[in-house]
Amino acid sequence: MPLVTTTEMFKKAYNGGYAIGAFNVNNMEIVQAITEAARELHSPVILQASAGARKYAQAAYLRHLVEAAVEATDNEIPIALHLDHGADFEVCKDCIDNGFTSVMIDGSSRPYEENIEVSRKVADYAHDNGVVVEAELGTLAGVEDDVNVAAETAQYTDPDQVVDFVNRTGVDSLAIAIGTSHGAYKFKPGTQPHIRLDILAEIVEKLPGFPIVLHGSSSVPQSHVKTINEYGGALQGAIGIPEDQLRDAARSAVCKINIDSDLRLAMTAGVREHLAKHPSHFDPRQYLADGRNNVKALVRDKIINVLGSENKA
Ligand code: G3H
Ligand code: 13P
Ligand code: ZN
16 A cells, blocks of 8 residues: 555544554664564554654655655555644645645644644645644643753643634644653653643543544653663663553554654664674664664564554554
């Protein structure tokens, strides 16, 4: 099958009580690792590109890498190509016009009415072109595309706004803020890592059947943090979202779980360990292969133990 939208994926995920992994892609090794893992486990998957990824790799490379993955996996699994955190109508339009099957318009930092206006405009254009749209209500803390939102200024999604927002924008899925955040430092050391599943439950009650998205959902595996630190890294106090809480969210209305930081940790742990153990190596294929293996193992673990999307392709 060619690249697909997320419509069918989300319908099945909602009814089946699982979620689809949305993994950020920045280079060939990451695309290969994610799609090989998804294929082995017969799982649908979303590959997403941020503005930072498009700046680093160029949109054309990313699109062709993802199309190559569709070919290399023999069309065995549904793969969607998604724009992560589209800042305005123009960037969404550019992706819609260039083969993306899904876009996010992130108007979450704008005033409410402005967020509605831009999300509606993107939804209209996307739907006219067979593309689906994710919008965001509420703001996450953390670092995304060089914008650093302090934990104090982050705001949970207001359940009383969600019906009005979805009805007036016509978007296909909604990203909400319930205490997840971008990056590898999600909670202060010593505090109890905790997301607001009670707010999620309130939102689900108001929007029955509607797909919800969780950003900032890396769990920051301490095994990778330990490896990175053992081989010269300095990641003190990196803490992620507890996986049991992500599993609960996936069983509920959360149909898309965004993961980027964990891929970075897995890749970096593999490369650092390789270079530390083989100081004479200088062929990038040797150390990148170890990074890629780590990413693949991580994605397999997410599909089986967090998302529940194994054998749902
Ligand atoms: O939401 C943020 C993602 O982790 C993308 O990060 O903008 O550094 O590519 P990036
Ligand atoms: P993490 O930083 O938790 O991986 O979140 C990624 C994300 O939300 C991409 O949109
Ligand atoms: Zn995000």
